[in-house]
Amino acid sequence: xxxxxxxxxxxxxxxxxxxxxxxxxxxxxxxxxxxxxxxxxxxxxxxxxxxxxxxxxxxxxxxxxxxxxxxxxxxxxxxxxxxxxxxxxxxxxxxxxxxxxxxxxxxxxxxxxxxxxxxxxxxxxxxxxxxxxxxxxxxxxxxxxxxxxxxxxxxxxxxxxxxxxxxxxxxxxxxxxxxxxxxxxxxxxxxxxxxxxxxxxxxxxxxxxxxxxxxxxxxxxxxxxxxxxxxxxxxxxxxxxxxxxxxxxxxxxxxxxxxxxxxxxxxxxxxxxxxxxxxxxxxxxxxxxxxxxxxxxxxxxxxxxxxxxxxxxxxxxxxxxxxxxxxxxxxxxxxxxxxxxxxxxxxxxxxxxxxxxxxxxxxxxxxxxxxxxxxxxxxxxxxxxxxxxxxxxxxxxxxxxxxxxxxxxxxxxxxxxxxxxxxxxxxxxxxxxxxxxxxxxxxxxxxxxxxxxxxxxxxxxxxxxxxxxxxxxxxxxxxxxxxxxxxxxxxxxxxxxxxxxxxxxxxxxxxxxxxxxxxxxxxxxxxxxxxxxxxxxxxxxxxxxxxxxxxxxxxxxxxxxxxxxxxxxxxxxxxxxxxxxxxxxxxxxxxxxxxxxxxxxxxxxxxxxxxxxxxxxxxxxxxxxxxxxxxxxxxxxxxxxxxxxxxxxxxxxxxxxxxxxxxxxxxxxxxxx
Numbered sequence: 001x002x003x004x005x006x007x008x009x010x011x012x013x014x015x016x017x018x019x020x021x022x023x024x025x026x027x028x029x030x031x032x033x034x035x036x037x038x039x040x041x042x043x044x045x046x047x048x049x050x051x052x053x054x055x056x057x058x059x060x061x062x063x064x065x066x067x068x069x070x071x072x073x074x075x076x077x078x079x080x081x082x083x084x085x086x087x088x089x090x091x092x093x094x095x096x097x098x099x100x101x102x103x104x105x106x107x108x109x110x111x112x113x114x115x116x117x118x119x120x121x122x123x124x125x126x127x128x129x130x131x132x133x134x135x136x137x138x139x140x141x142x143x144x145x146x147x148x149x150x151x152x153x154x155x156x157x158x159x160x161x162x163x164x165x166x167x168x169x170x171x172x173x174x175x176x177x178x179x180x181x182x183x184x185x186x187x188x189x190x191x192x193x194x195x196x197x198x199x200x201x202x203x204x205x206x207x208x209x210x211x212x213x214x215x216x217x218x219x220x221x222x223x224x225x226x227x228x229x230x231x232x233x234x235x236x237x238x239x240x241x242x243x244x245x246x247x248x249x250x251x252x253x254x255x256x257x258x259x260x261x262x263x264x265x266x267x268x269x270x271x272x273x274x275x276x277x278x279x280x281x282x283x284x285x286x287x288x289x290x291x292x293x294x295x296x297x298x299x300x301x302x303x304x305x306x307x308x309x310x311x312x313x314x315x316x317x318x319x320x321x322x323x324x325x326x327x328x329x330x331x332x333x334x335x336x337x338x339x340x341x342x343x344x345x346x347x348x349x350x351x352x353x354x355x356x357x358x359x360x361x362x363x364x365x366x367x368x369x370x371x372x373x374x375x376x377x378x379x380x381x382x383x384x385x386x387x388x389x390x391x392x393x394x395x396x397x398x399x400x401x402x403x404x405x406x407x408x409x410x411x412x413x414x415x416x417x418x419x420x421x422x423x424x425x426x427x428x429x430x431x432x433x434x435x436x437x438x439x440x441x442x443x444x445x446x447x448x449x450x451x452x453x454x455x456x457x458x459x460x461x462x463x464x465x466x467x468x469x470x471x472x473x474x475x476x477x478x479x480x481x482x483x484x485x486x487x488x489x490x491x492x493x494x495x496x497x498x499x500x501x502x503x504x505x506x507x508x509x510x511x512x513x514x515x516x517x518x519x520x521x522x523x524x525x526x527x528x529x530x531x532x533x534x535x536x537x538x539x540x541x542x543x544x545x546x547x548x549x550x551x552x553x554x555x556x557x558x559x560x561x562x563x564x565x566x567x568x569x570x571x572x573x574x575x576x577x578x579x580x581x582x583x584x585x586x587x588x589x590x591x592x593x594x595x596x597x598x599x600x601x602x603x604x605x606x607x608x609x610x611x612x613x614x615x616x617x618x619x620x621x622x623x624x625x626x627x628x629x630x631x632x633x634x635x636x637x638x639x640x641x642x643x644x645x646x647x648x649x650x651x652x653x654x655x656x657x658x659x660x661x662x663x664x665x666x667x668x669x670x671x672x673x
Contacts, residue, residue: 022083026090035094037126040133044140050079051143051235084144085151091141092155095134099162102131106217128220132227132305135162139231142241156245163228164255166221167274167411218282219302225275226305229268233310239267257406265317269406272314275334276327277414286425292333293500294599295340295452295507304337308357311335315364322403325494326419329501332368335361336501339508343455343515350515355537358516361509363544369502370547376495419494426493441590441598442476448599452606455511457526460619464609467622468602475557475587496597503600511607513541514614528617541611548578555584568621575611576621582608 025043029035035043138159145152232238246255256267279285304311314320315335320328339361404412446469456464517537518526529538553562558580565576586601612619 022079022087026087029090029094035130035134037129037133040130040137044133044137047137047140047144050084051140081147084141085148088141088145088151088155091134091138092158095131095138095162096158098127098131098134099165102127102220103165106221124217124220128223131220132223135159135224135227136231139228139238140235142238143235152241153245153248156241157249160242160245160249160255162224163271166225166228166278167255167270167408169221169278218278222275222278223302223305225271225278229271229275229314230306230310232268232271233265233313234307243267255408257408265313265319266401266406268314269319269403270408270411272331273327273407273411273415276330277411277418279330280418286422289330290497290500290594290596293329293497293504293596294448295336295343295455295504295511295603301337303341304334306334306338308335308338308354311338312357312360316360319401319403319406324403324415324419325492325498326422327415329494329497332365332498332501332505336504336508339505339512343508343512350512350519352516352519355513355516358509358513359537359540359544361505362513362541365502365506365509366544366547369499369506370550372495372498372502373551376499422493441593441595442473444595445472445476445598445602448602449606452603455606457610457613459526460609460613463619464606467609467619468605471561471583471605472586472602474560475583476590477557496592496594500597500600503604507600507604507607510541510604511610513537514607514610518610518614528613529615530617538614542574545574545578548581549574551577551581551584553577553580553584555587557587558584565621571621572612572615575608575615579605579608 025039025046028039138155142152142156142159145155232242243256256270280289311334314331320331323331339358407415449465449468449472453461453465517535518528529535532538553559561583562580582601582605586598586605589597589601592598609619609622612622
């Protein structure tokens with residue numbers, strides 16, 4: 001066999017340069033400053049590159065005969081296995097120390113209860129980032145230790161011990177003594193005037209909650225679990241190593257439940273279940289969770305460590321269908337967060353390379369939506385074609401083991417306790433979720449559109465705001481029916497949460513897909529469908545959303561909207577049907593009074609507006625005449641005044657919008673030459 005780089009071993013200078021690459025990393029890690037995130041990121045990418053290539057055996061090189069060949073610029077560098085072994089020992093030692101320090105600080109806070117004082121001595125954010133990167137490097141390193149079984153098993157056990165610690169954490173939950181309930185308080189008022197006196201009695205039913213602040217370590221513990229899940233799902237061979245080490249472990253508790261089928265994904269289910277339990281181990285999380293079920297530019301947003309690739313592996317697996325609905329909603333929301341990273345940020349262009357993954361997420365969200373809606377009994381909002389509903393219900397099948405068979409009994413008990421706590425606290429929390437008046441809910445809904453302007457292109461920002469405001473107020477005026485969304489039998493908060501999470505996934509995946517299609521490099525000109533001779537991605541979108549034609553159009557708001565869109569019958573056929581369906585769902589969501597569910601519907605409609613823009617380059621098909629009798633009939637007078645203020649406003653933004661459209665047309669004409 002020919003070895004073109006044999007000269008490396010005959011030249012002492014070159015051989016020294018090869019070894020120096022890894023040794024520089026080792027020296028930096030062992031320095032007094034320790035490994036910093038930029039260094040660990042570079043090392044991680046190097047290790048991923050090495051693990052993607054098979055090692056080369058070269059007997060004439062001496063005792064250390066295994067190498068990895070990597071390219072740096074125009075030159076090739078061979079990394080000897082001895083250097084990899086040394087780096088492995090250093091990395092795993094550093095990881096063990098960092099994790100022990102992290103847990104020690106966590107236990108110190110739990111014991112003292114003084115979060116602020118502990119934070120002075122331990123930088124949570126910096127150390128968590130360093131720990132996550134160390135963990136990633138060590139996990140990828142396992143793939144390079146296949147030829148050294150001793151190190152593979154020893155270092156793999158370190159990773160398994162860390163994962164075991166995370167899975168067995170019992171964090172202090174909300175103290176019941178901190179909840180004070182007042183069943184009923186009565187007081188009398190007497191008002192005396194010149195000629196009469198009036199006595200009134202007021203009854204107050206209230207509960208007072210003293211909830212401890214959210215544990216600052218909780219998100220970082222969750223991020224460690226996300227790193228484990230991400231690396232296991234992206235580098236599938238790691239799962240086999242973990243199973244092997246776990247099966248031979250002397251620990252009394254095995255981490256993974258063994259199954260002959262779904263073995264790979266099944267072993268990550270325990271990690272995701274633990275992530276769910278940790279996320280809601282703080283009582284405050286139940287109050288925060290609903291606000292994360294619709295797309296919004298939140299201040300304290302934490303980008304998940306789970307990649308889009310890994311999260312889709314979980315989402316697309318049939319096992320998740322049998323997961324508890326609350327946990328399923330948590331996972332779907334987590335997947336949505338991976339999709340929305342960077343969405344709407346200035347100068348942040350969509351990653352066109354992820355187009356297929358966005359489409360996969362969109363397809364799954366629609367399938368989940370159809371399946372879930374078929375289980376909700378809404379007499380005024382029939383699911384539609386029974387054959388299609390039956391087809392969607394077969395999604396996931398029944399031939400697979402249940403979700404619960406892949407998790408440990410103690411984890412299952414934790415999940416059940418959390419769900420019971422959710423059900424018990426649902427009624428207590430409803431007063432926070434419901435807005436006081438219908439006008440407040442309508443005002444909040446329109447304000448949400450304006451808060452979402454960061455994801456709207458300036459060219460159509462005003463138009464989208466006006467169109468959706470018209471639809472919102474029309475849907476909100478629909479008071480002929482008061483059907484609440486509920487599952488067969490008793491009302492279920494889990495069903496509501498799951499529905500909202502599916503809408504969020506549908507919204508962000510559709511928006512990112514359309515953003516990729518409309519992106520046109522650095523030309524500053526947005527593409528539309530007319531710029532493509534053929535567009536298979538658009539055809540895929542139309543095929544996915546075509547299922548909305550299976551839903552019946554029968555609610556008053558749908559009939560009214562349908563009549564107003566008759567002026568453009570040949571345009572946006574599938575998009576219009578989806579919009580009609582969402583308008584009906586929005587109307588029913590208003591009847592629940594749940595702000596987060598209403599905003600979930602609006603968020604999906606915002607994304608759909610971008611599809612209308614992509615199809616025609618304008619929104620002419622949705623230019624409603626809000627002064628017409630067909631639109632104004634049934635509209636409350638106060639909503640009419642609100643609508644006139646929105647649609648009739650003349651701001652500098654409107655002028656900028658028109659200028660942007662002229663500029664877009666001009667740029668497109670230049671590109672045509």
